[in-house]
Amino acid sequence: xxxxxxxxxHPELRINSYGHYLRRRFGCRVSKVNVDAGFTCPxxxxxxxxxxxxYCNNVSxxxxxxxxxxxxxxxxxxxxxxxxxxxxxxxxxxxxxxxxNTYASVEHLADLYQRALAVPDVLGIxxxxxxxxxxxxxxxxxxxxARQHYVCxxxxxQSTDDAILERINRGHSLEDFIAAVGRASxxxxxxxxxxxxxxxxxxxxxFVKGADLLNSLPGISSLxxxxxxxxxxxxxxxxxxxxEFSPLTLEQYVSTAADFLERxxxxxxxxxxxxxxxxxxxxxxxxxxxxxxxWYAVLNELRRRGSWQGISVKE
Numbered sequence: 001x002x003x004x005x006x007x008x009x010h011p012e013l014r015i016n017s018y019g020h021y022l023r024r025r026f027g028c029r030v031s032k033v034n035v036d037a038g039f040t041c042p043x044x045x046x047x048x049x050x051x052x053x054x055y056c057n058n059v060s061x062x063x064x065x066x067x068x069x070x071x072x073x074x075x076x077x078x079x080x081x082x083x084x085x086x087x088x089x090x091x092x093x094x095x096x097x098x099x100x101n102t103y104a105s106v107e108h109l110a111d112l113y114q115r116a117l118a119v120p121d122v123l124g125i126x127x128x129x130x131x132x133x134x135x136x137x138x139x140x141x142x143x144x145x146a147r148q149h150y151v152c153x154x155x156x157x158q159s160t161d162d163a164i165l166e167r168i169n170r171g172h173s174l175e176d177f178i179a180a181v182g183r184a185s186x187x188x189x190x191x192x193x194x195x196x197x198x199x200x201x202x203x204x205x206x207f208v209k210g211a212d213l214l215n216s217l218p219g220i221s222s223l224x225x226x227x228x229x230x231x232x233x234x235x236x237x238x239x240x241x242x243x244e245f246s247p248l249t250l251e252q253y254v255s256t257a258a259d260f261l262e263r264x265x266x267x268x269x270x271x272x273x274x275x276x277x278x279x280x281x282x283x284x285x286x287x288x289x290x291x292x293x294x295w296y297a298v299l300n301e302l303r304r305r306g307s308w309q310g311i312s313v314k315e
Contacts, residue, residue, distance in 0.1 A: 003308045008266045013299055014308035015261060018222055018271040022093075026150075031089035032126060033079035035072055037112050039099040042133060043171035053158070054168045054235040055196070055228060057281065072112065076119050093150060094119075095126045102129040106137040113141070117149050124150025126192070131155050131180035132172040143187040151189035152222070155180055158196045160210040168199060169235075178217065185219030192271060193220050197256060198228035198248040200239075204256045211263035215313065223268050225260065226275030227253045230283040237283045247285035250297065258301040266310035273298045 003009055008016035022030040043049035076094060083089040094116040102109060113125055127142065134153075142151050157177045159165050165173060177193075184191055193214055197207050214220050227248055230236040239245040257273060274294035289297065302308055 006266050009308055014302040016266055016269045016309055018269040021269040026091060028090040029088055030091045030093060031083035031087055032093045032095045033076055034095045034097045035075045036098045037096055039101050039103055041100045043169060048171040049169060053170055057231045057233040072115055091121055091123045093124045093126050094122055097128050100129050100133050101127045102138045103133045106141055109138060110141055113145060126152040126154055128154040130172060131177040134180050139184055139187060142189055146188040152192055153184055153189055154192040156194040158194060159199060160213055164199045181217050181219045190221040191219045192222040192224060194224045196226060196228050200245055207256060208259045208263055211260050215265045220268060222271050224272040226272055229275055229285060231277045232281040232283060240284050250287045254297050254301050257298045261309045262307055262312045264309055265313050
C-alpha cells in the first residue's frame with residue numbers, strides 16, 4: 001500500500017499528525033493550551049514514593065504563564081491569546097498538564113474540568129495523568145463530559161520495560177498501563193500514550209517493539225514521543241554530571257524515532273516527536289535545534305527513506 005492509499009497519513013508529513021486529525025475532526029485550526037491546576041503526584045507526596053521520576057522538573061515543559069497561583073481562567077486567557085496571534089487558532093483544548101491531573105477527589109476534578117469547558121471557544125480538555133491514578137469515578141466523569149465535549153486522557157507510560165520503570169522511580173508497571181487502557185477504552189474519549197526514548201541501558205530494538213504494544217491496544221488513539229533529556233533540579237542531571245547518563249545523539253534519536261513510526265499503526269495520531277526545555281535549565285543533550293526543526297528532523301528522515309508511518313505494520 002502506498003502512502004497515498006492510507007486513510008490517515010498526511011502525504012507531505014508522512015505521519016498521521018494530531019494537528020491534521022483535529023482539523024479533519026473539527027474543521028478549523030485547534031490548539032492546546034496548557035494550564036497548571038495545582039496537582040502533585042503519588043511518587044512525590046509519599047503515598048508511593050518521594051522525589052518523583054528522575055527526569056521530572058515540570059518547569060522544563062510548562063509555559064511561564066501557567067502557574068497554580070494564577071487562576072485557571074487567567075491562564076487560559078493568556079494561552080488562548082498567544083495561540084490566536086501566533087497560529088491563527090480558532091478553537092482550543094485545555095491541557096491539564098503538570099503532574100497527575102486525576103489525583104484528587106472527583107468533586108474537585110469536576111469543578112476544574114467544567115470551569116475550563118465553560119470558557120468560550122474551548123471545545124474540549126486533555127487530561128495528563130498516570131495509569132495508577134484512575135478511579136472509576138474519574139473515568140465516569142470523563143465519560144460524561146465526553147458526551148458533549150472533546151476529551152483526551154493522556155497516560156504516561158514512558159517505557160515498556162518494567163526494569164527501566166523501576167530505575168527511573170516511575171512507581172507503576174507496564175501491566176498498570178495496560179490495565180488502565182483497558183478500563184478507559186470504549187468510554188467515548190481519546191487516549192494518548194506518552195513514551196520517552198534514551199533511558200540508560202535502553203536498546204533501540206527493544207524500544208521500537210513498543211510500537212507493537214500500542215498497536216495491540218485499540219484504545220490508544222494518539223502518541224507523544226520524545227527524547228530523554230536532563231534538566232536542572234533532577235536526579236538525571238546529577239547522574240549526567242557523575243557520568244552515569246550518556247544522552248543520545250541527534251542522529252540516534254531521529255533514526256530510532258523513524259524506525260518506531262514505521263512500525264506504528266497509521267490510525268494512531270502523533271502529538272509530539274521531541275522534547276524541549278528552556279535553555280537556562282537545559283543540561284543535556286544540547287542539540288541546538290528549535291522545536292519545529294526537531295519535528296522536521298524526524299519527518300525528513302522518513303522522507304529520505306521514502307517511508308511513512310505504518311509502512312512496516314502487518315495487516
